[in-house]
Amino acid sequence: MTARLLRRIYFALVGLFLAAPLIVVAGVSINEKQTLAFPPKGFSLSWYAQIFTDPEWRLALIHSLTLAVCSAAIAVAIALPLAWFLWRRIAPWANIFQVLGLAPFVLPPVITALGFLSFWATLGLFGQFYTAIISHGIFFVTLPLVTLSLGFASIDRALVEAASTMGADDRTVLKTIVLPLILPYLVSGYAFAFVLSLNEYIVAYMTIGFTSETLPIKIFNSLRYGYTPTMAAVSVFFVVVAAVVFGAIARFGDIRKLLGALGTQES
Amino acid sequence: MRREPPRTLADYAPLAFPALMLIVFFIVPFSTMIAVSFFKRNPASFYTPDFVFDNYERFLSVFFGSVLAFSLMLAILVAVCCVAIAFPFTYLLTKCGRRTQTVWLVGLLSVLSLSEVIIGFSWSTLLSRTAGITNLLVAIGLMDQPVALLPSFGAVLTGMVYQALPYTILVLYPALVRLDPTLIEAARTLGASPPRAFFNVVTPALRNTIVATLIMVFVFALGSYLLPQILGRPSNWTLSVLITDQAIYQSNMPFAAAMAVFLVLISLALVGLTLLVGRREHAL
Numbered sequence: 001m002t003a004r005l006l007r008r009i010y011f012a013l014v015g016l017f018l019a020a021p022l023i024v025v026a027g028v029s030i031n032e033k034q035t036l037a038f039p040p041k042g043f044s045l046s047w048y049a050q051i052f053t054d055p056e057w058r059l060a061l062i063h064s065l066t067l068a069v070c071s072a073a074i075a076v077a078i079a080l081p082l083a084w085f086l087w088r089r090i091a092p093w094a095n096i097f098q099v100l101g102l103a104p105f106v107l108p109p110v111i112t113a114l115g116f117l118s119f120w121a122t123l124g125l126f127g128q129f130y131t132a133i134i135s136h137g138i139f140f141v142t143l144p145l146v147t148l149s150l151g152f153a154s155i156d157r158a159l160v161e162a163a164s165t166m167g168a169d170d171r172t173v174l175k176t177i178v179l180p181l182i183l184p185y186l187v188s189g190y191a192f193a194f195v196l197s198l199n200e201y202i203v204a205y206m207t208i209g210f211t212s213e214t215l216p217i218k219i220f221n222s223l224r225y226g227y228t229p230t231m232a233a234v235s236v237f238f239v240v241v242a243a244v245v246f247g248a249i250a251r252f253g254d255i256r257k258l259l260g261a262l263g264t265q266e267s
Numbered sequence: 268m269r270r271e272p273p274r275t276l277a278d279y280a281p282l283a284f285p286a287l288m289l290i291v292f293f294i295v296p297f298s299t300m301i302a303v304s305f306f307k308r309n310p311a312s313f314y315t316p317d318f319v320f321d322n323y324e325r326f327l328s329v330f331f332g333s334v335l336a337f338s339l340m341l342a343i344l345v346a347v348c349c350v351a352i353a354f355p356f357t358y359l360l361t362k363c364g365r366r367t368q369t370v371w372l373v374g375l376l377s378v379l380s381l382s383e384v385i386i387g388f389s390w391s392t393l394l395s396r397t398a399g400i401t402n403l404l405v406a407i408g409l410m411d412q413p414v415a416l417l418p419s420f421g422a423v424l425t426g427m428v429y430q431a432l433p434y435t436i437l438v439l440y441p442a443l444v445r446l447d448p449t450l451i452e453a454a455r456t457l458g459a460s461p462p463r464a465f466f467n468v469v470t471p472a473l474r475n476t477i478v479a480t481l482i483m484v485f486v487f488a489l490g491s492y493l494l495p496q497i498l499g500r501p502s503n504w505t506l507s508v509l510i511t512d513q514a515i516y517q518s519n520m521p522f523a524a525a526m527a528v529f530l531v532l533i534s535l536a537l538v539g540l541t542l543l544v545g546r547r548e549h550a551l
Contacts, residue, residue: 003461007359014356017429018378020400021389028398038398074288082285090272094282100289107534108490110507111300114514114527118303119296121520138292199382202492206514216384223388223497232392235385242377250369259372260441 022239029232036227047229051237057230060218064198067132067214072144072193074137079144079189084178087152098145105142109202112139117206127211135207136197143196144189147258151185152178184253191245199238304524314521322525338489338505345427345488346481352428353435354477358469360436361443372437379433387497390426391417394498423499427491435484442476475544482541486534506530 024038032042051057082097104112116135120126155178163173201216209217215238219231249255273279307317325331360371392398394416401413416422450472454464470477492507504512506526514523 010356010359014352014432015374018374018432021386021393021429022378024393024398024400025389028392036392036395036398038392038402078285078288081281085281085285088270088281089278090270097282097286097289100293101285104293106486106538108486108492108507108530110490110492110510111527111531111534114510114520114523115293115296115300117514118299118520118524119292122299122303134292138288141289195380199380199385201382201384202511209515216382219388220384220493223384227388227392227395231388235381235388238381238385239377242380243373246373246376246380250373255369255372255376256365256444259437260444 022236025232025235029229029236031229034228036229036232047233048237050230051234054230056213057215057218057234060213060215063129063212064214064216066129067136067204068194068197070133071136071140071197072190074134075141075193076144076186076190078137078141079148080186083145083148083152084174086149087155098149101141101145104139109139113202113206116203120207127208129208129212132204132207132214135203136200139200139203140193140196143192144186147185147189147192148182150258151182154185155181185258188249188253188258191249195242195245198241300524301528303521304528306521306524308519308521322522323529325522325525326529334504334506334509337503338507341424341427341495341503341505342485342488344424345431346484348424348428349431349435349484350439350477350481353432353439354470354480355465357436357439357443358465361440361446372440375433375436378429379437383430383491383493386426386430387494390422390429390494391497394422394425417498418500418503420499420503423495423503426494426498427488430491430494431484431488434487435480438480438483439476442473446473479541479544482537482544486537489530489534 027038027040028036029047030043030045031037031040031047032044035041051061079101082101085091086094086098116131117126120128120131120135125131159177159181160173163177168176199216201220204214205217205220208214213221215234219234222228222231246255249258303314304322305318305320306314307319307321309315326335360368363371393400396413396415399413399416401410401416404410405413446469450468451464454468455461459467489505490507491505492511495503495505495508496511507530510523510526510530513519513526
C-alpha cells in the first residue's frame with residue numbers, strides 16, 4: 001500500500017517537473033495585456049490569433065510547415081528503399097548506409113549543422129530555402145529508418161514466401177503485401193520526422209537563418225527584444241501539435257512497440 | 268522470397284537514391300567541415316583555403332581548457348541526474364498497465380520533440396521574476412518578494428536535465444521492458460522487499476545498460492547549444508555554444524569547424540565505448 005503511494009508520488013513529481021514550464025507558458029499565453037504575468041491577468045486568445053494574423057509570425061509558420069512537410073518526405077524517400085533493401089538482400093557492406101543514416105542523430109546536432117553550413121557556403125548556395133529542406137531531410141532520416149526497419153522486421157516472411165510460390169513477382173509482392181504491412185511504420189516515421197523538423201532550430205538556423213525565419217528561429221530572434229505572450233502561444237502550439245501527432249500514432253498503432261517493447265509483453 | 272544476396276545490377280537499384288543522398292549530403296558536408304577546419308579565417312567571406320593548424324593550436328589555451336572542462340563536467344552531471352531520476356521511474360513505468368504506459372510515452376515524446384528554443388523560453392519564464400515559481404512561494408508566504416532565479420548555473424542544469432530526461436527514459440525503456448520478470452519473482456519469493464529486489468537484483472542485472480545510457484545521455488547533453496546561452500551566464504557556456512557563437516556571430520568558421528571536429532572525436536570515442544559495453548552485455 002505504501003509502496004503504491006510512493007510510486008504515485010514519484011510519478012507525480014516527475015510529471016510535475018515535465019509539465020511545470022509548459023503550464024506556466026500556457027498561463028502567460030492567455031494574458032490580456034502584453035505582459036508575462038503568471039497567474040495570468042485577464043483572459044484573451046488574441047495572442048494565438050496573432051500567429052495567423054501578424055504577417056511576420058504567419059510567414060514563419062508557413063516556412064516551418066513547408067520545411068517540415070517537405071523534409072519529412074525526403075527523409076522517408078531515403079529511408080524506405082534503404083530499409084527495404086536491407087531487409088530483402090544479404091549485403092553486409094550495405095549496413096554502412098544504415099550507420100550513415102543513424103549518424104546525424106547520434107552526433108551532437110551542432111556538428112551536423114556546421115557540416116551543412118560549410119557545405120552550402122562552399123557551394124555558394126547558402127541561404128536558399130531548399131538547402132534547409134535537404135539538410136533536414138538528411139538530419140531526420142534516422143527516424144523513418146528506425147521505424148521502417150522495425151516494420152520490416154515484423155513482417156512474417158512466410159506471407160511473402162506464400163505469395164512468391166503462388167507466382168507473384170517482386171513488384172507484386174511489394175505492392176500487395178509489403179507496403180500495406182509497413183504502412184503504419186511509414187506513417188509514424190513520417191510523423192516523427194515532421195514533428196522534429198517543425199521544432200528544429202540549429203540546422204535551420206545555420207542553413208537559412210540569415211534569409212528566412214522558421215518559428216523556432218523567430219522565437220529565438222525575438223527573445224532579444226523581450227518576451228511576449230505570442231512566443232508563449234507559439235510554444236503551446238508546438239506542444240499541442242506534438243501531443244496530437246504522437247497521440248494519433250499511439251491511437252492507431254502501438255507506440256510501445258515502436259519504442260522498443262517488441263512483442264515480449266502480453267496484455 | 269527468402270533473403271538473398273543481390274546478383275544483377277538491377278538488384279542494387281533501390282540502394283541508389285539513399286546512397287547518393289547520404290554520400291552527397293552527409294559525407295561530403297562532413298568532409299567539407301574537416302577541410303574547413305584547416306583553412307584560414309577570412310572576415311570578408313567565410314574562409315580562405317589553406318592548410319594550417321592554427322585553429323587547433325587555439326585549443327591549447329587556458330580559456331579553452333576551462334570551457335572544455337566545464338562542458339564535460341556539466342554533461343556528466345546532467346547524465347548522472349537524468350539516469351538517477353529516470354532509472355527507477357522507467358522501471359516503475361514498465362510495471363504499469365498498457366494504457367498508463369502509452370499516455371506517459373506520448374507525453375515524453377512530446378516533451379522530447381520540443382526545440383531547445385522553446386525549452387529555454389519556458390524555463391526562463393518559469394524562473395523569471397514576473398511569472399516565475401517564486402511568485403508561488405510569495406503567495407503561500409514562504410518568501411517576501413519574487414526574485415529571478417536566472418541566469419545561474421542551477422538554471423542551466425535544470426533546463427538541461429529537463430531536456431535530457433525524456434531521452435533518458437526512452438533509451439532505458441526497451442531494456443527495462445525486456446527484463447526477465449522471473450528475476451524479480453525469484454527475489455520476491457526469497458523474501459526480498461520490492462525496493463530491495465530493485466536495488467539488489469534489477470540494478471546489478473542492468474549494470475551495463477546503465478553505463479551505456481549514462482554515456483548516451485552524456486553525448487546528448489554535450490550537444491546542448493542554446494540552454495547554457497539562454498539560462499546561464501557566459502561563464503556557463505559550453506563547447507557547443509562556443510561553436511555556434513564562433514560560426515555565426517564571430518564568423519570564424521575555420522575555428523568553429525576545428526572545435527566541431529574535436530567534439531566529434533570525443534563523441535565518437537564515447538559512442539564506440541557504448542557499443543563495446545553493449546556487446547559485452549550481449550555476450551553475457
